[in-house]
Structures are given as C-alpha cells and as structure tokens.
Amino acid sequence: MSKLVPAIRVSNFSFYYDTKKILEDISLDIYQDRVTAIIGPTNCGKSTFLKSLNRMNELEAEEVRIQGKVEFFGQNIYERRVNLNRVRRQISMVLPKPNLFPMSVYDNVAYGVKLVGWRPKAELDEIIESAIKSANLWDEVKNKLHKSALDLSGGQQQRLCIARALAVKPKVLLMDEPCFGLDPIASTKVEELIQSLRSYYTIVIVSHNMRQVTRISDFTAFFCLNENQTSKLVEFGSTYKLFSNPSDYRTRDYVLPRMN
Numbered sequence: 001m002s003k004l005v006p007a008i009r010v011s012n013f014s015f016y017y018d019t020k021k022i023l024e025d026i027s028l029d030i031y032q033d034r035v036t037a038i039i040g041p042t043n044c045g046k047s048t049f050l051k052s053l054n055r056m057n058e059l060e061a062e063e064v065r066i067q068g069k070v071e072f073f074g075q076n077i078y079e080r081r082v083n084l085n086r087v088r089r090q091i092s093m094v095l096p097k098p099n100l101f102p103m104s105v106y107d108n109v110a111y112g113v114k115l116v117g118w119r120p121k122a123e124l125d126e127i128i129e130s131a132i133k134s135a136n137l138w139d140e141v142k143n144k145l146h147k148s149a150l151d152l153s154g155g156q157q158q159r160l161c162i163a164r165a166l167a168v169k170p171k172v173l174l175m176d177e178p179c180f181g182l183d184p185i186a187s188t189k190v191e192e193l194i195q196s197l198r199s200y201y202t203i204v205i206v207s208h209n210m211r212q213v214t215r216i217s218d219f220t221a222f223f224c225l226n227e228n229q230t231s232k233l234v235e236f237g238s239t240y241k242l243f244s245n246p247s248d249y250r251t252r253d254y255v256l257p258r259m260n
Ligand SMILES: Nc1ncnc2c1ncn2[C@@H]1O[C@H](COP(=O)(O)OP(=O)(O)OP(=O)(O)O)[C@@H](O)[C@H]1O
Pocket: 017, 022, 040, 041, 042, 043, 044, 045, 046, 047, 048, 049, 060, 061
C-alpha cells in the first residue's frame, strides 16, 4: 500500500445550521485514493458532515456558521477568497436519490462539462463516453444516449449520476448513501463501481449498511450524538480495526449488532 496522504484535513470543525450546533469539534484526515466511510445512528450529522466537505451545506439553510478548518490539499475551503465552483467541481457529490435532469443521457453527463467551458463536439463526445464507461454503464446505454435519462432503471440512473460527477474530473467523490432504495442487484453494481473507482479517486461514503462498509472502505469514522445532541466523532481508524476491535464502547454497541 502506498503512503497515506491527506486529501482533506478536517481540524476542530464545528458546524451550525442557524443557531443550532450540529457538528462539534471534528478532526480527521480523509486520505487520498482511499475509501472512507462515515457511519452512525440516524440524525447524528453524517450527511451534514459530508456536505461540509464541499460547502454544499450552505445551499441548504439561510444561515450557517462554522468554526475550525476544512483543508483540501492545504487550502482551507472556508476561506473567503476560495472559488466555490472550483471546490465543488473537485469535490463532487452524489446524492442518495438520483437527481437527473429531464434531458437525454448524453446531455445529463454533458451538463457540468459545458458549465466549465466550451469544447469541440468530438472532445465532448470523448469525455462523455469515458465518464459513462468509468461508471460501468456504457454497454447498457450506448444505444440510448439521446433518449431520456429518466427512462433508465433506478440503479442505472444512480450510475449515470456518478458518470455526471466523473465527467468534470473531480479528485474527491462524496457519496451520500448511494445505494439508497436500490434492489440488491442494482446495489451490488453500484458497489462494484465504487470498487473500480477506488484506486483513482478519494471517496467518502455515508452508509447505514455495515457489511457494505466493511466490503468497500479502508477507513471508517463513527459519529454519535453527545448529551447536548450535537454530533461528535467517536472513533476513526482503519475499517478492519474499527469493526474487529473498536476502541470505544459506543462504536462496539453500534457496530456489532449490525454485523449479525
Ligand atoms: N437544512 C437544514 N436546516 C436545519 N437543520 C438541518 C438541516 N439539515 C439537517 N439538519 C439537522 O441536522 C441534524 C443532522 O442531520 P443529518 O441529515 O446530517 O443526519 P444523518 O446522520 O445524515 O441522518 P440520517 O442517517 O437519518 O440520514 C438533524 O437534527 C437535522 O434535523
């Protein structure tokens, strides 16, 4: 295994929606070209944490406040002068439910690429094909590129969302329960896709499926609400260690019953 390099370094990070503190004093490193899973009970701030990594959380409320830092290869993404579009291109988000536009398969993937700048048609075609291939979807849609994306199955739509994210060449993929609502076969395909992307992208995934977490992630962070109902990072470490020999009793009490 190559040396661990932090792609994202979260330091003493607290997050508030309006006046309500959601995350408290979180510090952890997200390593480059590794899969990090975020787990924890419902409402413990997993999605809020994930969205904090590319500032998507700011799109969700009138007012948000933070303390601490989130550094992406050394640059604090919460600094004023940061180019937010660039941050969100490099740190891309895949949501639990496919959020495709009512457009063709091709246009959905082209959408973000066109926002970045004009490209000749042949070059655009190449980017689209490569992104859809990387999302393990090409054989299923190559004859339907100009048909509505909304006619694809749920699992195909989710892989198309991943293709759309890949088309803008991000460094980090944030995945919020990417198998949510998918049947076991569609879920397996998304999981296989994550496996095939893991060497090329830094991936952070929120999942409630502990078996999936042990199959696909290298590192796991366990979040839990404290007595003030704010979310704390209880434990972070290699997925193997966290599941086989957790350091904290709260991790053990959460993880072990969900593995049976
Ligand atoms: N846009 C928002 N405005 C205000 N509060 C919010 C907003 N989004 C989430 N919250 C609150 O933040 C807290 C954490 O929610 P979050 O969705 O991050 O938890 P979660 O661990 O991902 O939950 P789940 O496992 O159920 O998906 C909850 O109390 C929720 O009500």
